[in-house]
Amino acid sequence: MRLWRRTALSLLIARLLLLTVSAQEESFFPVAVWYGGGRARAPMLEARVDRDRWRQDLKQIKSLGFNAIRCWVDWATAEPVEGKYDFAALDALLDLAEELDLKVIVQVYVDSAPDWVGKKYREAEFVSISGDRIRSESAPGYCFDHPGVRRAVLDFYAALATHLKGKRAFYGWDLWSEPHVINWAQATYLVGPEFCFCPYSVARYREWLKKKYGSLDALNHAWYRRFADWSEVEPNRLSTILSYTDYIDWRFFIIDKLAEDLRARREAVKRILPDRVATSHAAAPSLFTSPLSGDGSPDDWLMAEQVDFWGTSFYPKHSFPVGRDVAWRGALLDFARSASGERGFWVGELQGGFGTVALRISSTVTPEDIRIWTWSAVARGAKAINFYAWYPMSSGYESGGFGLINLDGTVTERAREAGRIAQTIDRHRALFLRAHPARAEIAIVYNPLSYMVGGRRPLQAAGPQGEFVNIERNSMLGIYRALFPANVPVDFLHVDRIARGEARRYKLIFLPYPLMLSEAASRALIEYVKQGGALVAEARLAWNDERGRAKEIIPGFGLHEVCGCRETAVQQTASGKTEIEVAAAGASLPLLKPGDRLRGLGYEETLTPISPNARVVARFSDGSPAIVASTFGRGKMIAIGTFLGAAYEAERDPNLARFFLGLLDWAGIAREAEVVSANGASSVEIKLMSVDADQKILFVFNHGEAPVEATVSVKGSFQRAIELTTGKDLELREGEGAVGLTKGLAPKEVWIVHLRP
Known part of the structure; x- marks a missing residue:
């Protein structure tokens, strides 16, 4: 099933708009620092323009080697009265940047909404799942689904674009920083807040359902409901025993809505300035978020289709006493790269200094960190680096953190290191702009449906089974981590892209935590193996379809014929962990030998062979089949009756590492x-x-x-x-x-x- 659709007309428009920025993109590689004029933190601005002081700051930025700054415009400051605009700070920065031959990227914040919006549209407040209305306190602003708010927001983008016409230093936009349904505010007094359930979002949801199902009868059939009129249809709020198709629809509506809202922002500025680069960036790639998040998390692949460049924030130490390790960092960047495709991606925010959130403080950020982090991004295809920020944060619970220099203006060695990197990139920018990462023959599947098994009752547990928390992410991350020492390129592949036929690009595909799978993706995977691909899938493959309904045979959708086995029993172990022993037939598992033991997680799924082309290569401790290898058509498959990816992420078992690395030889992966x-x-x-x-x-x-x-x-x-x-x-x-x-x-x-x- 296609989870979203774009019309041929919108696709044609997007392609035409991409052509208008190609010349700029091919000649410039931004290496910027976040600087909005003085020491104010984003999205706030200093009370007055101080050109002399700002000029000195920009001279320092330029002298270190940076070729751009990333400043910001917040709606509350720029349109304090409806229809009356104040872009004085932006104008000063653009004039000074032009004087010093710096490019300017403008970050737009409309989550910081003017007071007049709330007074004019009192019914436009965000509404949580509980019915609580959220009063904006400079953030999070007002719901974009309200027609008056939507018009006011897009009018602001258009006014800003019009104002920037003729500004030679202006290079491009970031139209939406870290998109969510609700941004920059947390209702800590609410339990399990989720947005937005206002009448305008509900009305938009109904229109989305009409397009998907076509008729109310079709919706009733899918949801097990008896609606007499579309006005009775509401977003899912409860967990019921009947069906969770309604919850799946609600979550995918939020994903589609975020992408449509980003596209609206892009179209608003491109009508006026089609030749300026339009970007946006996530707080973190979808690998480290969840489509179930109450504030609404975007899908990287879908968001990347809406802008010239999609990107990510990258804070390897953020506010933690122990920084993220190299495999974690690599997975984040490779996920961002994979979603953005061959055009490359932007690092919208790269941590410039130690981080703090209230009393929580990170370990020191060193010049060596800056070097490793920046080049790791460039090596994976980043086409812009934006350091966050020039000055440390001046206020709020991040006060004193994240700066490349000190708050008193003294330059640090990490700022100098960032400047040296900027000089190298700028000196060889034609080379780096033409370069793209080596083609991957391996893909790890990202599947939003895997998060939705059970609807509002996700499979999570504390105590001895606490590993189930974040099992969707850890299943992907564990496989990536096990493969990391091999130094082979690895892509993340959206399951919807498999349904579009993109699986054929890969020799080896890993399908982690595959409990829910669409029919279209399943059919495409069958064809992939049949035509010569190598597929590795974990437990309970296609147990549920995209509506949340169980299949008669597991693996579902005919995948049991591909792996030559079927589930005949399944249990969840008391400890949450499983033991597997490689069988005598385990010669098909390179780097392992009979008797080697592997540690799994969660399920013990008995996979009974049903084909002469299938053989048991590993067994659970009770002797039941745990791993089955098979051939199908010109390809082959390994079915695993537990979760080995998440197990490796939890315990880093050496035999598990050998298992995953051995699959590279099993699939014939080349080492360039x-x-x-x-x-x-x-x-x-x-x-x-x-x-x-x-x-x-x-x-x-x-x-x-x-x-x-x-x-x-x-x-x-x-x-x-x-x-x-x-x-x-x-x-x-x-x-x-x-x-x-x-x-x-x-x-x-x-x-x-x-x-x-």
Whole structure:
């Protein structure tokens, strides 16, 4: 089932608008700092324009090597009276930026709404699932579904675009920072708040349902209801024993609504300034959010279709005493890259200094962190970096945090390091703009439906089964983490893209936590294996369809024929953990041998073979089949009767790591670049970008705390290797169809090499 549809006309318009910005995109790679004039924190502005002081700040930013700033406009300040605009601070920054040859990216905040909006449209307040109305206190503003608010918001975007005509320093927009239904405010007095249940959102939901089902009879059949009129239809609020199709529809309506709201913002400015780059960025990629979130979380793939560039915030230490590890960071960036496609993605916010949320303070952000984080993003296809922020936060519960420099204006070494990186990128921007990450042969499926099993009764538990919390995310993240040491490109693939036929691009597809699957995706996966693909699926594959209804045979939709087995029993273990032993037939699991034990999580699903092409390669402790390998058509499949991805994320079992890494050989995955040796260290990561048919950019990272001497092999025929940071020619060793390079890497060092004829 297609979870959303776009008309041919809207697709054509989007393509035409993309063509208008291509020339700008191909010539500029923004490396910016967030700076709104003085020390005020976003989205607030200083009370008065101080050109002399702002000029000094911009001179300092420019002298370090940055080529852009990212300033902001908040609706409350810019339109204090309806129809009367105050863009004085923005004008001053644009004039100063033009004077200093800096580009300007404008971040727009309409969540900070003027008081006149609430007075004029008192019925436009957000309404939670409980019926509580949320009074805006500078945020979160008012519901975009109210026609008066929607018109006022889009009029503001149009007025701002009109004002920016002729401003030569203006490069582009971020039209919506970290989109949600409700932003920048938390109703801590409510239990389980969820938005928005106002009459205008409900009316919009009914229209969405009419398009999906076509008739009230079809809706009644799907929901097990007896509505006599569309006016009786309301969003799901309860968990009932009858059906949770109504809940699934409500959650996908929110996903579609966010994308449509972003498209409306884009269209409002593109009608006036079609040649300026339009972007938006998530608070975190969908890997680290949930479509069940009460404030409404976007779907990265769908949002990326609405703008020239979609992106993400990236705070590896945020306000935590222990920073996120390298695999976690890689997964975040690869997820953002995967959703954005070949055009690349933007890092809308990159942490510039230590973080704080009230009394919670992060570990120190070092220059080495800035180096590793920035180049990790560029190596994965980022086409803009925006450091958050120049000054630390000046007020609020983030006060004193996140700045590249100190609040008194003194420049830090991490700011200088960020500036040096900016200089390198700017010096080679044509190269980086043309480069794209090496093509992945492996995909890990992202499936929003997997979060919805049980409707408003998600499978979560505390105590000994606490691992079930976030099992959807951990199932994906655990597989990615296990594969990370292999240094092979890995994509995340939206399940809806499988239904569109994109599975054929991959040799190996992992389907983690696949309890709910659409019929269209299932059919596409069957064809994928039949045509030669390799599929690995975890427990209870396609147990439920996209309406939440159980299939007669599990795996559902005929996938039991692909894996050559079916579920004959299933239980949840008392401890929440499972034990699996590799069987004698386990030779089909490279890197493992008979008798090796694997630790799983959650279910013990007995997978009884039903085909001569299937064989049991691992068993649970009671002897029942746990893992079955099969062939189907020209392809093959492994069915797993438990959750190994989430288990690896929880415990990092070495045998599980070998299991996942062995599947690369099982599927015939090529290694275009490899770490040949690194003094036995596991801290070296390599990424490869293609510039054209015969040029590559090689990134070598030492994530460790100790120096290593790393030798790297890259397939291909190259005559020159140039170190990009110094311009120095490097020694190349030629081998069979590959070249080798060796370098001693200091702790946290990043080595960037341009390989060319």
